[in-house]
Amino acid sequence: xxxxxxxxxxxxxxxxxxxxxxxxxxxxxxxxxxxxxxxxxxxxxxxxxxxxxxxxxxxxxxxxxxxxxxxxxxxxxxxxxxxxxxxxxxxxxxxxxxxxxxxxxxxxxxxxxxxxxxxxxxxxxxxxxxxxxxxxxxxxxxxxxxxxxxxxxxxxxxxxxxxxxxxxxxxxxxxxxxxxxxxxxxxxxxxxxxxxxxxxxxxxxxxxxxxxxxxxxxxxxxxxxxxxxxxxxxxxxxxxxxxxxxxxxxxxxxxxxxxxxxxxxxxxxxxxxxxxxxxxxxxxxxxxxxxxxxxxxxxxxxxxxxxxxxxxxxxxxxxxxxxxxxxxxxxxxxxxxxxxxxxxxxxxxxxxxxxxxxxxxxxxxxxxxxxxxxxxxxxxxxxxxxxxxxxxxxxxxxxxxxxxxxxxxxxxxxxxxxxxxxxxxxxxxxxxxxxxxxxxxxxxxxxxxxxxxxxxxxxxxxxxxxxxxxxxxxxxxxxxxxxxxxxxxx
Ligand code: AMP
Ligand code: MG
Numbered sequence: 056x057x058x059x060x061x062x063x064x065x066x067x068x069x070x071x072x073x074x075x076x077x078x079x080x081x082x083x084x085x086x087x088x089x090x091x092x093x094x095x096x097x098x099x100x101x102x103x104x105x106x107x108x109x110x111x112x113x114x115x116x117x118x119x120x121x122x123x124x125x126x127x128x129x130x131x132x133x134x135x136x137x138x139x140x141x142x143x144x145x146x147x148x149x150x151x152x153x154x155x156x157x158x159x160x161x162x163x164x165x166x167x168x169x170x171x172x173x174x175x176x177x178x179x180x181x182x183x184x185x186x187x188x189x190x191x192x193x194x195x196x197x198x199x200x201x202x203x204x205x206x207x208x209x210x211x212x213x214x215x216x217x218x219x220x221x222x223x224x225x226x227x228x229x230x231x232x233x234x235x236x237x238x239x240x241x242x243x244x245x246x247x248x249x250x251x252x253x254x255x256x257x258x259x260x261x262x263x264x265x266x267x268x269x270x271x272x273x274x275x276x277x278x279x280x281x282x283x284x285x286x287x288x289x290x291x292x293x294x295x296x297x298x299x300x301x302x303x304x305x306x307x308x309x310x311x312x313x314x315x316x317x318x319x320x321x322x323x324x325x326x327x328x329x330x331x332x333x334x335x336x337x338x339x340x341x342x343x344x345x346x347x348x349x350x351x352x353x354x355x356x357x358x359x360x361x362x363x364x365x366x367x368x369x370x371x372x373x374x375x376x377x378x379x380x381x382x383x384x385x386x387x388x389x390x391x392x393x394x395x396x397x398x399x400x401x402x403x404x405x406x407x408x409x410x411x412x413x414x415x416x417x418x419x420x421x422x423x424x425x426x427x428x429x430x431x432x433x434x435x436x437x438x439x440x441x442x443x444x445x446x447x448x449x450x451x452x453x454x455x456x457x458x459x460x461x462x463x464x465x466x467x468x469x470x471x472x473x474x475x476x477x478x479x480x481x482x483x484x485x486x487x488x489x490x491x492x493x494x495x496x497x498x499x500x501x502x503x504x505x506x507x508x509x510x511x512x513x514x515x516x517x518x519x520x521x522x523x524x525x526x527x528x529x530x531x532x533x534x535x536x537x538x539x540x541x542x543x544x545x
Pocket of ligand 2: 305306315
């Protein structure tokens with residue numbers, strides 16, 4: 056039996072300027088490291104067949120499955136504020152699209168599958184470490200309920216890639232509701248190709264915002280839709296302590312999914328100005344800057360859409376500004392509502408926002424662990440505050456705050472257990488802590504040992520369950536385990 060991919064490709068039917076047709080470059084000795092079996096089933100693929108050597112060859116780009124129409128997508132982008140008119144898939148190839156069991160169209164893309172016309176000076180390859188990082192973190196984000204690209208498989212290629220040293224090469228099979236980015240629009244905008252922008256916008260509306268088909272002003276509504284999804288997405292990031300690390304416009308998805316896991320990381324101790332990425336020297340993409348940057352990226356998208364809004368430039372700009380103006384309120388509403396759930400409030404009262412801000416301020420001052428403080432606060436709803444207060448350098452700071460919090464929750468009719476259950480449903484026990492991710496990568500790269508990777512992936516699949524047997528995975532790093540810098544490894 057051969058592996059059957061039920062491809063129904065739509066992007067490769069768009070005009071030739073949207074992509075380059077290019078096949079993956081075969082690799083020496085593909086070996087499957089990980090297959091996401093439930094995701095395979097969701098995509099209508101046979102997981103048993105994907106686990107055969109023939110399946111691994113496909114997932115490594117060694118053979119192209121029937122029905123695939125491999126392309127590298129064209130895009131531009133602002134990288135750290137600097138505009139680059141041509142980026143594109145330099146090391147990724149879109150095999151095609153399938154309709155999943157929920158009826159949603161999904162891209163199946165190989166990342167690290169060889170050079171393309173967009174590779175510039177790059178080798179088109181990926182190293183094993185970053186592939187495992189993306190696999191772990193993207194699947195963790197999905198389990199946390201955050202819109203994200205998914206990881207279907209990781210294979211090692213049997214070849215080395217040269218970075219600072221020679222490293223094992225790998226290919227990630229990435230699944231996304233599409234790989235269309237703000238930078239895709241920018242690619243055509245800088246070329247003043249308004250017809251291409253219209254084609255792209257129509258494709259995006261049909262694919263990601265079908266409710267807008269036939270709307271009176273569809274392109275305005277599209278911008279409003281992307282603004283709303285990005286506002287919600289960034290709020291969700293902040294609520295779990297996620298730092299994307301490279302929020303360039305080419306890494307900003309039009310569908311509202313988290314995309315392009317490079318030097319991303321979850322913070323341990325709460326610190327609004329936290330940065331991990333080694334290349335983010337100015338802190339442009341620091342934790343608390345992410346909403347501002349999302350709006351900046353959306354403003355770049357709006358600029359691309361202006362020609363579709365109106366022939367009168369001034370009118371178009373005013374309309375765009377009006378739509379972008381909704382971002383702040385939408386973000387704040389999602390973020391504040393999320394924080395209220397995190398501290399276990401069922402109702403809304405004056406003073407709540409200040410109470411929550413006081414907790415965050417105390418956490419920052421006391422280097423309290425972001426994840427554990429909220430998780431243990433859920434337990435404090437039924438029990439004493441011992442575990443929560445232990446997160447604070449000066450536990451008395453917490454005690455003062457907790458007194459006010461207890462007085463506030465006492466005003467609500469919900470019982471202690473109900474509150475704990477509600478809080479545990481939004482405050483994860485387990486996040487992909489940096490030191491754990493690094494340890495897993497080291498075991499794989501240095502010792503060809505994937506057992507730690509398997510275990511971490513398994514624990515992170517149920518982040519809201521206590522999983523007492525794996526309690527150590529919830530622990531913050533010891534001082535000598537702290538990972539302060541992450542690298543994109545490209
Ligand atoms: P990223 O930092 O992964 O978002 O990539 C930014 C741009 O650089 C994209 O156009 C990538 O396709 C390209 N790129 C990154 N790494 C490589 C590589 N090893 N070979 C070719 N192109 C790459
Ligand atoms: Mg990218």
